[in-house]
Amino acid sequence: MIFQDASIEEIEQLMKASKEAFKLYRKTPGKKKAVFLRAIAEEIEALGDTLLNLAKSETNLPIPRLVSERGRTLFQLRMFADLLEEGSWVDARLDYADLSRQPLPKPDLRKMLIPVGTVVVFGASNFPFAYSTAGGDTASALAAGCPVIVKGHPAHGGTSEMVAQAVLKAVEKTGMPDGVFAHVHGKNFEVGKALVLHPITKAVGFTGSFIGGKALFDLANQRQEPIPVFAEMGSVNPVILMPEKMKSEAGNIAKTYAASITVGVGQFCTNPGLIIGIENEDLLKFEEVLKEEIEKIAPEQMLNAGIYQNFEGKRTVVLAQEHVEVLAETLIERSAAIQGLPTIAKVKAEVFLNNPTLHQEVFGPFSLMVICKDLEQMQEVLSHLEGQLTATLMAIEAELQENPEISDTLRNICGRLIFNGVPTGVEVGFPMQHGGPFPASTDSRFGAVGPDAIKRFVRPASYQGFPENLLPDELKTDNPLNILRLVQGVWKK
Amino acid sequence: MIFQDASIEEIEQLMKASKEAFKLYRKTPGKKKAVFLRAIAEEIEALGDTLLNLAKSETNLPIPRLVSERGRTLFQLRMFADLLEEGSWVDARLDYADLSRQPLPKPDLRKMLIPVGTVVVFGASNFPFAYSTAGGDTASALAAGCPVIVKGHPAHGGTSEMVAQAVLKAVEKTGMPDGVFAHVHGKNFEVGKALVLHPITKAVGFTGSFIGGKALFDLANQRQEPIPVFAEMGSVNPVILMPEKMKSEAGNIAKTYAASITVGVGQFCTNPGLIIGIENEDLLKFEEVLKEEIEKIAPEQMLNAGIYQNFEGKRTVVLAQEHVEVLAETLIERSAAIQGLPTIAKVKAEVFLNNPTLHQEVFGPFSLMVICKDLEQMQEVLSHLEGQLTATLMAIEAELQENPEISDTLRNICGRLIFNGVPTGVEVGFPMQHGGPFPASTDSRFGAVGPDAIKRFVRPASYQGFPENLLPDELKTDNPLNILRLVQGVWKK
Known part of the structure; x- marks a missing residue:
C-alpha cells in the first residue's frame, strides 16, 4: 500500500490540535482515560482477521505470532487502564503545614506526577502492533495524559493506518478531545524530523536501529527547548x-x-x-x-x-x-x-x-x-x-x-x-526493565515495557499552600481516590 | 585564596580512582552509606566558626544566613541517611515465577534502582554549603551509591576546599573506598569541560546560570555516550x-x-x-x-x-x-x-x-x-x-x-x-519539586531538592530467574531489610 507522506502544513495543523487537546486531556480523570484505553483495545479486537491478514502481508510475520502480538498489545492497553483505575502511579506526596515550626513556619506542600504534553511515537518495524501505532509507547503516553502523534513505520503503513482508525473511533466513542491522537505517514526522514523539531512536541518514543534513534536524539537536543527522546536501539545481549x-x-x-x-x-x-x-x-x-x-x-x-x-x-x-x-x-x-x-x-x-x-x-x-x-x-x-x-x-x-x-x-x-534462561521473551509487568545503558537506549533511567513506562511522559509538580477545592483529587486531604500516598513521611491509603 | 586549576592528568587520575571506588561503593549497603553521610555532617559541624568566617569572607553572606544554610546542608545529609536506613527508596518490584502459566511459563522477575556511576557536581555561587561541595547534589549522588567529583565554585574556593577536606575525613573514618569523593578547582572552563567529557562520568549536577548549564548540557550530549546533565538554571518566577x-x-x-x-x-x-x-x-x-x-x-x-x-x-x-x-x-x-x-x-x-x-x-x-x-x-x-x-x-x-x-x-x-505565598523559601522534603520545564532546568522530570533528588543518579535494573543467594537483600523473597515493595502487584513490607 502506498501512502502519501504528511506535509509540513498537515503536521502544523495536527500539532496545534494536539496542543488544544492537551488542555482538556491533561485534566481528564484517570478513570475516563482508562475507558478510552479499553475502547482502543476493543476497536482493535473488532478488526479481527482483516487486521491480522493485512499485517501478515506487510511484515511476513506468521499469523500465530501476530495473534500473540495483538494479544500483548491489548494486554498493554488494559494494563495501563488498570494502572489508571487504581491510581497510585501518580506518586502523591503530602506534607501538611506546621505554622508553629521554628524558626520558620512549614508550608503545606503536595506533589504528584503530571503529563508533559504532546508525545511523538515512531512505529517499530519488528512489532507492527505492540511497538507501533497503539503499542506500548502510545498506550503509556495516553495513560500519562499526553496527546500522541504516531508516525507509522513505512514497512507496514496499511496496518498502522488501520489501527489508527481504530484509535480514532475510540476517541470519538469515549468523547475524548479532538486532536488527542493523530497518525501520519512518512517514508522520508523529513517527516520524522519535522515532528521532533516541532516546538509543541515535548517527548519522543522510538524503537529501532541505533542510527535512527541517535539521529532523533541529536535533533531533539539541538532544539531551542531540548526534549527527551526515549529510543530503544537494541543490543547484542x-x-x-x-x-x-x-x-x-x-x-x-x-x-x-x-x-x-x-x-x-x-x-x-x-x-x-x-x-x-x-x-x-x-x-x-x-x-x-x-x-x-x-x-x-x-x-x-x-x-x-x-x-x-x-x-x-x-x-x-x-x-x-x-x-x-x-x-x-x-x-x-x-x-x-x-x-x-x-x-x-x-x-x-x-x-x-x-x-x-x-x-x-x-x-x-x-x-x-x-x-x-x-x-x-x-x-x-x-x-x-x-x-x-x-x-x-x-x-x-x-x-x-x-x-x-x-x-x-x-x-x-x-x-x-x-x-539460566534466554533473553528473548520480554515479560510485560512491573519488574521488567526493558532499556539499558547507552547505546542500548538513550536513557537508561526509563524503560519501554510494563506499567513503569508511563514515567517517561510525566514530571513531578508541587502545589504549595493550596486550598482543598483547588487541589486535584489525587492530592486532597481525604484521599477521595483512595490511592497509596506518602503522607507526612508515611505510606498509606 | 588562590587555588591551582586541576590539570588533565589529575582529572584522569581522579576519574580512574572513582571508577575503582564505584566497584566497591555500589555494593555498599544502605546502612553503611548512611553512616558515611552522617559522618560528613559531623565533620562539617566540627569545622565550626572557622568555616562560617571563611565562607563570609568569600561570599559576603551574613553569618546568620550562613548558619542557617549550614543547618540545611547538615539536614540534607542526614535526610539522605534516613532515606538509606529506611531503604524503600530503591522502589523494589517483585513478580514470582508461574511455571504453569499458559501459553508460556512466567519467569521470576525482580527490579530495583541501582547507581549509574561517577557523578560530577558543580558548586553553586549562591549556596556555598547547601548547593556546593557537600550540598544536595553531592549528598544525593553519594546516597545513590555513586562516586562524586566536585568542581568547587571559584568564588568560594577556600570554603569548598575546607568542606572537601571534611568529606575526605569522613571517607577515611567510615572506611569508604578511596576515590569515592574528590574535589578539584577550576577557574577555567576547560576543567569543567574535561570533567563532563570524561568517559567515566555518568551524570552531572549543576546549579547556576542558563549559559553555564546549557553549555554543560550541550557538551554532555555531544559525547560518544551522551549523559544526563541536571542543570537547575533559575527562572523569573x-x-x-x-x-x-x-x-x-x-x-x-x-x-x-x-x-x-x-x-x-x-x-x-x-x-x-x-x-x-x-x-x-x-x-x-x-x-x-x-x-x-x-x-x-x-x-x-x-x-x-x-x-x-x-x-x-x-x-x-x-x-x-x-x-x-x-x-x-x-x-x-x-x-x-x-x-x-x-x-x-x-x-x-x-x-x-x-x-x-x-x-x-x-x-x-x-x-x-x-x-x-x-x-x-x-x-x-x-x-x-x-x-x-x-x-x-x-x-x-x-x-x-x-x-x-x-x-x-x-x-x-x-x-x-x-x-497566596512567596516563592522564596524552598522547603526540603518529599513533596518539594525544585526544577521546572526548560529553560528553568534541563530535565523537568527530576528535582534538585528533597529525598527524590536521589532519582537523578539511579536506573532501574531487573533480575530474571535469580536464586535467593545471588539476589541483593532488597529483592530477597523474605524481605530481610523490611522495606516497602510491590510484590505480585501489591505494596507491602
Whole structure:
C-alpha cells in the first residue's frame, strides 16, 4: 500500500490540535482515560482477521505470532487502564503545614506526577502492533495524559493506518478531545524530523536501529527547548557460559540457544547475538550440538527487503573479518526471497577485543561465539562490552559466588540480568526493565515495557499552600481516590 | 585564596580512582552509606566558626544566613541517611515465577534502582554549603551509591576546599573506598569541560546560570555516550495578582513582596522577578506601597564582583528598553562596593509581549511589573511565559474557579505552584519539586531538592530467574531489610 507522506502544513495543523487537546486531556480523570484505553483495545479486537491478514502481508510475520502480538498489545492497553483505575502511579506526596515550626513556619506542600504534553511515537518495524501505532509507547503516553502523534513505520503503513482508525473511533466513542491522537505517514526522514523539531512536541518514543534513534536524539537536543527522546536501539545481549554449568549441560544449553537465536528469524532486540565461553571439552560439545541444531533450522522470510539486506550486509561484514570462522549455517536452502540464513560465527577473545566491528549488532538469526582462554580473559571481554538491554549468565550458583566480578560487571552494563534462561521473551509487568545503558537506549533511567513506562511522559509538580477545592483529587486531604500516598513521611491509603 | 586549576592528568587520575571506588561503593549497603553521610555532617559541624568566617569572607553572606544554610546542608545529609536506613527508596518490584502459566511459563522477575556511576557536581555561587561541595547534589549522588567529583565554585574556593577536606575525613573514618569523593578547582572552563567529557562520568549536577548549564548540557550530549546533565538554571518566577484578592489586600501583598524580592539581595533562583497584575485602583495602591517599601530597603553586598556586574548590566539593559519605567528604587545610598540596588521596573503587557529581553532573569534584588488591561490580556501574557521553577497565585478561591485557564496555564509551565505565598523559601522534603520545564532546568522530570533528588543518579535494573543467594537483600523473597515493595502487584513490607 502506498501512502502519501504528511506535509509540513498537515503536521502544523495536527500539532496545534494536539496542543488544544492537551488542555482538556491533561485534566481528564484517570478513570475516563482508562475507558478510552479499553475502547482502543476493543476497536482493535473488532478488526479481527482483516487486521491480522493485512499485517501478515506487510511484515511476513506468521499469523500465530501476530495473534500473540495483538494479544500483548491489548494486554498493554488494559494494563495501563488498570494502572489508571487504581491510581497510585501518580506518586502523591503530602506534607501538611506546621505554622508553629521554628524558626520558620512549614508550608503545606503536595506533589504528584503530571503529563508533559504532546508525545511523538515512531512505529517499530519488528512489532507492527505492540511497538507501533497503539503499542506500548502510545498506550503509556495516553495513560500519562499526553496527546500522541504516531508516525507509522513505512514497512507496514496499511496496518498502522488501520489501527489508527481504530484509535480514532475510540476517541470519538469515549468523547475524548479532538486532536488527542493523530497518525501520519512518512517514508522520508523529513517527516520524522519535522515532528521532533516541532516546538509543541515535548517527548519522543522510538524503537529501532541505533542510527535512527541517535539521529532523533541529536535533533531533539539541538532544539531551542531540548526534549527527551526515549529510543530503544537494541543490543547484542551477551550470554556468558560459565564452566561449571557447562560441565553437565552443554548440550541442553546449545539446544535452547539454537531456538532463542532463531525465534522470529532473530528479529528481536533481545536476540542473543554474543555467546561468550571458555575453551574446553564442554564448549566443544556445546559448539557441536549448536551446529547440529542450526543446520536443521529452515531459513524464514524476514520482515522486509530492507531488513533482509541489512542482515545479509552485516553478516557478510562480520564473516569477512580476519580470524572469524563460520561455526554453523543452516543446511536447508532458501525456499523464497529475503529469507535470513541462521548462522553462528566464532572468534577468539583477543581478536574480538581488538575489532570493534565484531561488537556490533547483526539484526537477524545470527550469533557470534567468543572463545576465551580462561575466566580472566572472559572478565576482560565483559569489561569491554558496551551498554546492553540484557545479559545472561548460564551458571551454577557457586561459580558466581566465587567470581563475583563476573555478575558485577554485567549488572553494571545491562538493564535486565538473566540467570539460566534466554533473553528473548520480554515479560510485560512491573519488574521488567526493558532499556539499558547507552547505546542500548538513550536513557537508561526509563524503560519501554510494563506499567513503569508511563514515567517517561510525566514530571513531578508541587502545589504549595493550596486550598482543598483547588487541589486535584489525587492530592486532597481525604484521599477521595483512595490511592497509596506518602503522607507526612508515611505510606498509606 | 588562590587555588591551582586541576590539570588533565589529575582529572584522569581522579576519574580512574572513582571508577575503582564505584566497584566497591555500589555494593555498599544502605546502612553503611548512611553512616558515611552522617559522618560528613559531623565533620562539617566540627569545622565550626572557622568555616562560617571563611565562607563570609568569600561570599559576603551574613553569618546568620550562613548558619542557617549550614543547618540545611547538615539536614540534607542526614535526610539522605534516613532515606538509606529506611531503604524503600530503591522502589523494589517483585513478580514470582508461574511455571504453569499458559501459553508460556512466567519467569521470576525482580527490579530495583541501582547507581549509574561517577557523578560530577558543580558548586553553586549562591549556596556555598547547601548547593556546593557537600550540598544536595553531592549528598544525593553519594546516597545513590555513586562516586562524586566536585568542581568547587571559584568564588568560594577556600570554603569548598575546607568542606572537601571534611568529606575526605569522613571517607577515611567510615572506611569508604578511596576515590569515592574528590574535589578539584577550576577557574577555567576547560576543567569543567574535561570533567563532563570524561568517559567515566555518568551524570552531572549543576546549579547556576542558563549559559553555564546549557553549555554543560550541550557538551554532555555531544559525547560518544551522551549523559544526563541536571542543570537547575533559575527562572523569573512569575507572581499573578488576581483582582479580587487585590481588592482587600493590595497593601499587605506589596509589603510581603518587597521583602521577598530583596531577601538575600535577591540572589535566589526562586526570587520573584515578574509580577503580573491588572490595571486598576488596587494595583495603584500595590505599586504605591511597594515603592514606599523598596525605597526604605538598604542596598547590600552581592556575592562577588562578577554577580554584581551581571546584575548591574542586566538591570541597566532592562531599564533602557523602550516604554519601561522605573517604579521604585531604594533611596538609601550604597555604603560599600558591589551593593545591589533594590529596583522595581514597570511595563505594559503589550510591550512585554513583544520584547523578549524583558522575559530574562535579572539575578538580584529586581522585579518587573507587567500591567495588563484585563484578565484576557493577563492570560495572553501567561501563555507566552517560558518554563519556570515556580509560579505564584495571589488570589481568592472563587476567582481561580471562575478562571480555571489561569492556574491551568501556570501549572503547565512550572515545577511548584504557590497559592497566596512567596516563592522564596524552598522547603526540603518529599513533596518539594525544585526544577521546572526548560529553560528553568534541563530535565523537568527530576528535582534538585528533597529525598527524590536521589532519582537523578539511579536506573532501574531487573533480575530474571535469580536464586535467593545471588539476589541483593532488597529483592530477597523474605524481605530481610523490611522495606516497602510491590510484590505480585501489591505494596507491602
